[in-house]
Amino acid sequence: MSTSTSNPASSGKTAFQLPKWAGSFGFQIIAALIVGLGLGLLAKYTGSTKANPNGLGATLQTIGSSYVSLLQTAVVPLIFTAVVSSISNLRQVSNAARLAWNTLLWFAITSLIAVLIGIGLGVLLQPGANTGITGEAKYSGKSGDWWSFLVGLFPKNFLGLGASSTVAESGAVTTSVSFNVLQILVIAIAVGVAALKVGKAAEPFLKLNASALAVIQKVLWWIIRIAPLGTVGLIGNAVAVYGWDTIGSLGKFTVAIYIGLALVLFAVYPVLVRSHGLSIKQYFSGVWPAVQLAFVSRSSVGTLPLTQRVTERSLGVPRAYASFAVPLGATTKMDGCAAIYPAVSAIFVAQFFGIQLDFSQYLLIALVSVLGSAATAGTTGAVVMLTLTLSTLGLPLAGVGLLLAIDPILDMGRTAVNVAGQALVPTIVAKRQGILDESLYNAPRNGTPFVEEDAANGSTATDGNSADTASRELQDAKA
Numbered sequence: 346m347s348t349s350t351s352n353p354a355s356s357g358k359t360a361f362q363l364p365k366w367a368g369s370f371g372f373q374i375i376a377a378l379i380v381g382l383g384l385g386l387l388a389k390y391t392g393s394t395k396a397n398p399n400g401l402g403a404t405l406q407t408i409g410s411s412y413v414s415l416l417q418t419a420v421v422p423l424i425f426t427a428v429v430s431s432i433s434n435l436r437q438v439s440n441a442a443r444l445a446w447n448t449l450l451w452f453a454i455t456s457l458i459a460v461l462i463g464i465g466l467g468v469l470l471q472p473g474a475n476t477g478i479t480g481e482a483k484y485s486g487k488s489g490d491w492w493s494f495l496v497g498l499f500p501k502n503f504l505g506l507g508a509s510s511t512v513a514e515s516g517a518v519t520t521s522v523s524f525n526v527l528q529i530l531v532i533a534i535a536v537g538v539a540a541l542k543v544g545k546a547a548e549p550f551l552k553l554n555a556s557a558l559a560v561i562q563k564v565l566w567w568i569i570r571i572a573p574l575g576t577v578g579l580i581g582n583a584v585a586v587y588g589w590d591t592i593g594s595l596g597k598f599t600v601a602i603y604i605g606l607a608l609v610l611f612a613v614y615p616v617l618v619r620s621h622g623l624s625i626k627q628y629f630s631g632v633w634p635a636v637q638l639a640f641v642s643r644s645s646v647g648t649l650p651l652t653q654r655v656t657e658r659s660l661g662v663p664r665a666y667a668s669f670a671v672p673l674g675a676t677t678k679m680d681g682c683a684a685i686y687p688a689v690s691a692i693f694v695a696q697f698f699g700i701q702l703d704f705s706q707y708l709l710i711a712l713v714s715v716l717g718s719a720a721t722a723g724t725t726g727a728v729v730m731l732t733l734t735l736s737t738l739g740l741p742l743a744g745v746g747l748l749l750a751i752d753p754i755l756d757m758g759r760t761a762v763n764v765a766g767q768a769l770v771p772t773i774v775a776k777r778q779g780i781l782d783e784s785l786y787n788a789p790r791n792g793t794p795f796v797e798e799d800a801a802n803g804s805t806a807t808d809g810n811s812a813d814t815a816s817r818e819l820q821d822a823k824a
Contacts, residue, residue, distance in 0.1 A: 408578025
């Protein structure tokens with residue numbers, strides 16, 4: 346007696362398999378954007394509002410806010426452990442001071458280019474002329490200044506954490522905890538330098554810190570893998586709450602902002618990448634997961650863990666350098682929020698109130714945009730930056746309130762450009778200093794958010810002084 350078995354291959358039938366592209370991280374994010382858009386529109390047109398969300402609206406809001414909270418949870422331990430670890434490896438990097446100086450220089454260069462584009466668009470498109478908006482909105486926000494920036498550098502506790510409580514109408518007390526990224530960076534640098542000075546006695550601490558960093562990165566990877574789910578909630582909630590009709594009254598201004606953002610992201614950045622002998626395609630495929638998450642989350646700080654990860658693992662920037670440059674960029678490198686947006690907005694406000702700007706005031710806009718982001722680091726980003734710009738120029742602060750209605754729509758694009766620039770500058774500086782791992786930069790990514798492990802392991806360092814390269818420290822990038 347004989348038995349025979351059949352399988353799909355032998356019977357001429359093949360089992361159904363999803364196309365390879367369908368399992369890619371980028372495709373999942375795009376699909377999540379489409380699903381979130383559809384659910385958001387459904388929630389909006391079934392009566393969901395910001396004050397009174399329906400079931401679908403509340404679900405989208407909860408999913409989105411919960412995912413951002415998960416990302417922000419990883420920020421404090423990641424920055425602290427990564428910076429301390431990178432400082433401990435500075436003994437093996439001979440050009441640390443030069444790297445820092447070049448980073449700040451390129452922050453300023455790219456910001457200047459962005460603000461000049463913003464000024465040009467404001468003058469050319471005249472977004473504030475004949476708007477037809479009546480009435481002056483009032484804004485009581487706190488403007489940024491250099492003194493506040495200097496005072497804010499000094500942490501009030503070990504982790505730079507702060508807490509605030511609010512009392513609802515029902516009498517319930519809600520306590521929220523916040524953190525200042527710049528203060529955490531200061532603390533981590535101080536601890537790392539102290540560990541270097543202590544020497545051999547600090548070795549157990551540094552080993553414990555390195556182990557903690559590895560664990561945090563693994564948890565972070567799990568959080569990143571559920572980014573499509575978070576994207577559905579974030580984009581869905583944005584559409585349900587604000588819709589696209591909020592753009593109407595300030596449509597010309599919105600178009601000017603997004604044209605400027607597109608020019609920086611898709612023209613200026615590629616030119617800089619190509620001028621340094623790097624592949625534009627590889628840059629965008631490497632940084633795109635962080636750009637996508639920044640767009641839907643509207644938070645450079647919340648996206649920081651992913652930005653740092655793609656900068657190291659996809660763009661080939663050594664970890665010892667990326668651990669400084671990316672967190673610093675998340676607080677002071679904002680081409681969207683601190684360059685294009687305040688430039689176009691200041692011109693809009695001047696035109697709206699019928700105020701003529703002269704050449705010296707345009708120069709002042711450029712100066713404030715290039716230097717002012719440091720003065721607003723760790724605060725409320727674009728709104729504070731705009732307030733600082735208007736105050737410096739002597740323009741009415743009431744103009745800020747006019748733009749708040751559409752700020753969430755603008756903030757998505759601004760944050761995406763911010764994050765793209767925060768990964769670009771370390772890549773350029775690493776290339777110029779000869780420490781960029783170009784084999785890792787050019788490795789195939791096959792739809793995953795980071796370079797495949799096999800490709801990464803085959804890469805080699807390009808600088809003998811940079812022992813702490815991304816390829817040597819690459820851990821498993823798969824769940």
